[in-house]
């Protein structure tokens with residue numbers, strides 16, 4: 001490997017490792033009762049105070065995940081979303097004078113279905129920082145502007161809420177994402193769309209009413225990536241399902257096919273690969289994330 005690349009990677013590790021104690025503190029002081037969502041790191045750093053923020057309309061693409069670990073699938077989903085909602089694309093609902101979309105990588109510290117498991121949350125946040133750096137280095141806007149305006153703002157956040165309706169409400173109450181100025185675009189894989197629309201998650205009445213007043217309100221959107229497999233069916237059947245949804249939902253859903261490198265990539269496959277010693281797991285993650293997993297001895 002090129003000596004300069006090795007030095008760059010070591011620098012990234014040394015830059016991120018000192019952040020671990022502050023990540024630990026942020027996680028332990030996260031409120032679990034009120035609507036709660038904290039930004040723990042921003043690339044580039046956000047101006048303070050946040051009252052000095054632009055008053056322009058904005059779009060935030062949110063990738064909510066357990067990031068255990070962040071994968072190349074997560075990277076491509078984020079890149080495709082940033083490009084899709086770029087004002088150069090004349091996408092419906094994106095004003096030409098709008099700021100470029102920003103990206104929020106959101107760590108869910110409670111899952112709607114799964115019990116907690118290693119790696120520790122501060123390590124996942126560290127790997128999310130490495131993923132953010134990779135996204136910065138890889139991103140190019142739909143028609144190159146050649147200036148720094150093309151570089152997306154990436155924020156890293158944490159929330160204790162397992163359900164999207166509560167994450168969405170928490171985001172709309174955050175000073176960086178005021179609801180009157182911010183359109184939320186939620187990035188989901190097809191498997192997660194099915195669970196989002198399952199009434200079992202909405203007791204006591206088990207209806208989708210709260211979805212319409214939160215995540216699906218205003219100009220918000222859901223960007224769904226097909227994810228064909230034995231359980232969830234083919235590309236074609238996933239498109240068919242999305243077209244058959246009630247109009248009040250389908251008009252909020254954009255469904256696209258992910259980049260080919262996303263096929264078959266999952267955090268579970270990476271964790272299992274590390275544990276079994278199969279070298280192929282490294283293809284599923286960005287270089288910095290792979291280095292972190294090895295150096296910190298995660299998932300063994």
Ligand SMILES: Nc1ncnc2c1ncn2[C@@H]1O[C@H](COP(=O)(O)OP(=O)(O)OP(=O)(O)O)[C@@H](O)[C@H]1O
Pocket residue numbers: 064065066067068071073074077187188189190191192225226227258262263264265266267268269
């Ligand atoms: N290969 C993929 N294709 C399409 N969507 C994906 C893919 N990998 C992840 N996603 C989507 O990204 C979001 C966050 O991913 P998540 O943390 O659930 O990853 P995962 O790889 O499915 O994790 P795990 O294997 O631990 O269950 C989810 O909405 C998921 O559907």
Ligand SMILES: NC(=O)c1ccc[n+]([C@@H]2O[C@H](COP(=O)(O)O)[C@@H](O)[C@H]2O)c1
Pocket residue numbers: 064065066108110111112113114161162163164165192195196197198201
């Ligand atoms: N109805 C819902 O809002 C709902 C259902 C299932 C999973 N989720 C969330 O989706 C995210 C991804 O979940 P998985 O890691 O299980 O794919 C997690 O934050 C999880 O809590 C939300």
